[in-house]
Amino acid sequence: MKRVFVLHILPLEFYPPVTNFLNILSKEPGVAAKVYSTHNNKDRREYFVPGIKIFRSNYPSYIKRKSEKLWAFLVMVVGPLLQMLLYKPHSVLYYEPHSAFSVYLYKKFFNRKVNVFIHYHEYYSPEEFLGEGMSWVNYFHKKEVAFLYKKAVWISQTNTSRLSYFKKDHPDIEKEKLRTLANYPPKSWSNINFKEENPLSKLRLLYIGALSFENTYIKEILDFVLKHPTKVTLDIYSFNTKKEVSSYIKAMSVENITYYDKGIDYNRIPEMAVNYDVGLVLYKGHNLNYIYNAPNKLFEYLACGLSVWVPKNLLGCAPYLNDSTKPAVIQVDYVGLPQELLLKSKALADLPFYSSPYNDEDELKTIITFLKQVS
Template identity: 40%
Template sequence: MRLAYVHILPLEYYPPATNAIRIFASMDDVDAAVWTSANRKSLPEFNCDGVRIHRLPFVNPGTSAFLRFYQCLKWHWDCAIALRKFKPDAILYIEPHSAIAAWIYYRLLGGKARLFIHHHEYYAPHDYDRPGMKLVKLGQKAEQSELFPRAEWISQTNESRSGFLAKDNPEIAAEKFQIWPNYPPLSWNRKSTQPAINGPVRLLYLGSASFHDTYIRELVEWVARFPDKATLTISGFNVDPAVWEWLEKENFPNVQTFPQGWQYDELPERLHNYDVGLILYRGNTLNFVYNAPNKLFEYWAAGLEVWYPQEMKQITHLQEATTQAPLRRLDFNELPTEGPFPRPAALREFRSDYSCENAIAPLLRAFDL
């Protein structure tokens, strides 16, 4: 099968995308090609043997709004032309951000490939009216008018988000809506060899952070009050500069930072040096309230307990359904006055069964593979 994978945003920012591409590359009966754009965060370029990755010119942030709009439309046009030349049996595009290229391929270029759609994030109808979303809103309109009716598969990362997307599109057959979770590779799932801790509990926060969308300030100030009980490491390439500036100014002795982040492939070894993985989203949108992020399952794969905000209902649903999972729900507006509590050694025995290889299996069956 000739598979076209369309992901307009840089692959390096999205581990679920690179995990999926590696799986496609490992399959003898899949000839996959990828269309994406170059990352602007100085991250090492993702490459994968057995898959052709095409990085089309994209938006230059230093140009006018009109020129950026034109550059983005040109990316979609060039991608659609490339799709026609590639002659895929199936197209899988990611997010409404990528939808216009598919719409051009089908509507203007007479494309016939089978269509599969995946959304990593959930956008409520009003989210498309936010600043900077004009072209994404056009993608949403293309999805609703032509791409969703044509698609064989429309997936979201969990049941709640899929339900919201189906409710937003009641005219689309319910059986098209599927679940494709964001899990790490099976090779990550192993017990930690680290002994139970005797000293301070070692906390780790990976990923994006800002004062507006996360509880990063509340967490850091809490941990800083207990230098003998806890240490905190913060690592991420998508952290608001104001957060790094504040941390540098305060210079908390038990808080360590890695502003450049860590490479995804080195995380399995890095994570084993910690005891607790943190998720800090405030739940400002339905997307975050009903999010069980890939970091949750990456932490689990390394044997870490996960602490998360009470606002994140999707993780609470998971905690209620998986009572033995190492999860602790916290009110980050009123954290325990006794400080971080020690992590029970028994939680080191928890073994995560969540893997991207298992998660993608229903999609591969839908491909008839």
């Protein structure tokens, strides 16, 4: 039985690709796992999965009092280290530089034989580690670069573009360690009974995700929907919305825009999403990480049978553009959305339908096989 320790310091509830991975790992024969994470601050129901013990502590950045923040920081480092010492895993998989330090201590001083796997949800440019609030993450990252990158057996980014930038930042890492691991939804999402579109009805737009005026085209899409009250509706599900955006949407009070400020449980997305025609990706692409991002929501919308509007400046979505089958992926300029886009999107209903090929069960086979094979 291979023992795997998964360290994801940021709250699990905000990262469905991790919980999807744990769901699959919990059913994998020949593997046992334990997990360490932190409590979320958005009143999201805490994730659990039968067969895997999940340890949690408080995330320091969510705490205001300095003494409590310092204690939470110490627990965040020492807690996972103690659990690894007790569990004696064959392999450790950690996510993001936020999780690196406990693994560094364990590998360097207690168990040099443990196999280290590293995965990044995001690409961090060297400049980002110097940003505000990143001092301790930067310190952890230095331990990655100096030690863990040399010892790891697996380091992955979500796509080839991000991996290419990562290679440029760290040219000394052996190529055979570097992988891609995309964030796809469960295969079961593509087994939904999709509803037939009504060509006479309004075009039904759906947005799920975080919102800010700085980093998303929320104002632009709202303006577009307001201009076409008889032709389009927009439903927004977001539990992570900047206050000014939330106030702006609530002040509109129009029939064709509905805002659910509690968001939606991840597992309920498929049954809800079948009631829409188009899913929206609204990221502005304010840095390299987002420019070369193929967001989770792109694949989640596609799995639910929705065509998707993606911003033209998100180059990470370019490989998935498609207007010959549905669900389609259409590149748009949110700054100047033309009315013709409504007609084009309605016409997609006549295209042949093909279920999305992107699912986590197939994508995760390689890393799970590797976790089972290493000694």
